[in-house]
Amino acid sequence: MSEIARRSLISELGARVRGTVIGRDHSEYDEARAVWNGLIDRHPEVVVRCADTDDVVACVTAARTHRPIVSIRGGGHQVAGSAVCDDGLVIDLSRMRDVVVDPVVRTARVQGGARWADVDAAAQAFGLATPGGEVSETGVAGLTLGGGLGLMQRTHGLSCDNVLSMTVVTADGAVRTASADENAELYWALRGAGRGLGVVTEFTFALHPLGPEVAAAAFVYPAEDAGAVFRAWRRLAAEAPPTIAPQFALWALPPFPGLPDEFVGVPVAMAIGTYIGEPADAAPVLEPFQGLGEPILDLSGTSTWVEAQSEFDFALPDGGRYYWKSHFTDELDDATIDLIVEHAARRPDPNSAVFVRTLGGAIDRIGSDETAFAHRGARFNVSVDAVWSDPALDDDAIGWARGLWNALEPVSRGMYVNFAGLGEEEGADGALILGAHEERVERIRLAYDPDGVFAAAAARP
Structure with a gap:
């Protein structure tokens, strides 16, 4: 933006909003532009x-007049x-x-x-x-609008499946309700x-009875047994009831509370699952997680739901460097398992991981065309999660994650x-994300935003 346009935009916003307007010369600018992923270093106007x-509404109205690039911040955790x-307007809802x-x-x-x-x-x-998400600091809006994988997904569906209505400020500055009956x-x-x-300013979610305590299985197996454990976990996942969403991880153990020092940072395979129901009923569902091999640690137990939703927070701190890229897949044949195990063993940082999540259950009870989420029917999500802190490892960490993603x-x-990832393949990624729904989604975007006020937000994953 030109200096005149920038000053005009900031002046209009300052006169119209009750919140805080933060320009480049504001004392809180660097804090306001920072997000959870320390790899991101953008400079909005x-x-x-x-x-x-x-x-x-005031922000969207000003954007229509001055036409800056627009991005929308909820939790800032994506x-x-x-x-x-860069060089645009951030509509920041983080105080709401x-x-x-x-x-x-x-x-x-x-909100x-x-x-x-x-x-x-x-x-x-x-x-x-x-x-909801598996990390409690994740923003509700971003996770939900993208679908919303989580521990309850096979029992009660995705986050987006539980949204009854939304309050949305559309590109014309109107405040609309989006529900089965309106828009x-x-x-x-x-x-x-x-x-x-x-800009979704409010969600209404359906709630389900759960807690306060839940039971979970978390068995840790030696890295040298990863291939055999992975194959056994594949069978477990195929047979699991919808009260659980089995996960498999190739990781190095972070310093969980109470974890013996000799296990911290050790590469392992993990089989994990949280029972969505009464802990007293969990044993028959959780017991098979122990029988996938010879575990070296049993981290299973009962906790509150709030604790279960936040137990990995400490391992993914604000300002860490993150590059995650995933595939939905139906196939985890022996060759694919061997590929994942071999590649995971070459992680450039021990904090990096491969997580495999089991889908199905309640996710598939909703028809494939009932929402824009395009991946119902997939059996698994394989997420390649590069996590590191040293900027000198940027190329190696991203290269490792992209290498496995490409191979899969x-x-x-x-x-x-x-x-x-970082949205570096926008055109191809759009088809991969939206699948057969891509054309319908674009028609709806055009209907509600014919002038492209949110064009940059639409293009950025």
Whole structure:
């Protein structure tokens, strides 16, 4: 933007919003442009920390007039760093974190800047929960609009499957309700392909009874047994009931509380699963996780749901460097398992990992065309998660993750938008993310944003 345009935009925003307008010369600028992924280093012209929906309307109205690049920040936790843009306007909802639970009708109204920790704490006060992310600091909006994988996915579906309605500021500055009864096409698109369709300032989620305590299996096997354990886990995943979503990880153990020092940083294979139901009923479902080989550690046990949702937070701190890229797949044949195990053994940083999540169950009870999420019917999601802290490792870490992701392309049936690298392959990634829904999504984008106010947000995974 030119200096005149920049000053005009900032002046208009300063006069119209109740929140904080942060330009490049503001004392909080560097804090405001930082996101969870320390690999992201973008410099917007202005960040507006919105106080309410009216502030969002003011931002969108100003964007229509001055036409800056626009990005939208919820929790700021997305790997690609799509919350911030270079040389544009960031509509920042991170101060809008209220959660209001109605325990009678079992719903939660959640503002667009909330994180899953906010939702979990509020809902658990009434023994309720809704499917959310596996890290409590993840933003509700970004995860949900991209689909929303999580521990409850096979029991109660994806995060987007549990959204009853959304309040959305669209590109014309109007405040709309998106639900099955109002703006139904927008509602369809926001559930799985929601980026660039508007600014969601509030979600209403369905809640389900759960907790306060849940039981989980977490068995740790030696790295040299990884291939055999992975094959045994494949059988377990195929037979698992929908009350659990088995996970398999090739990782090096982080310093979990109480973990003996001799195990910290040791490469291992892990079989993990949280039972979504009463802990007293969990034993028959969790017991098979122990029988995949000869475990070296048993980290299983009972915890609160809030603890289960946040136990990995410490291993993924703000400012770490992250590059995650994933495939949905139906195939984990022996050759694919051998490829994953061999490549995982060459991680350039021990904090990096490969996570395999089991799909199906409630995810597939919703028809493939009922939402924009395009990957119903897939059996697994394989996520290649490069995690490191030393900038000198950037090329090696990204190269390792991309190398395995590329090698797995022959068995891929699409990619999860929330684990989509840095969006460096926008054209190809759009087809991988949206699949057969790509044309319908683009028609809806054009209908609600014919002038491309949110064009940059739509293009950035």
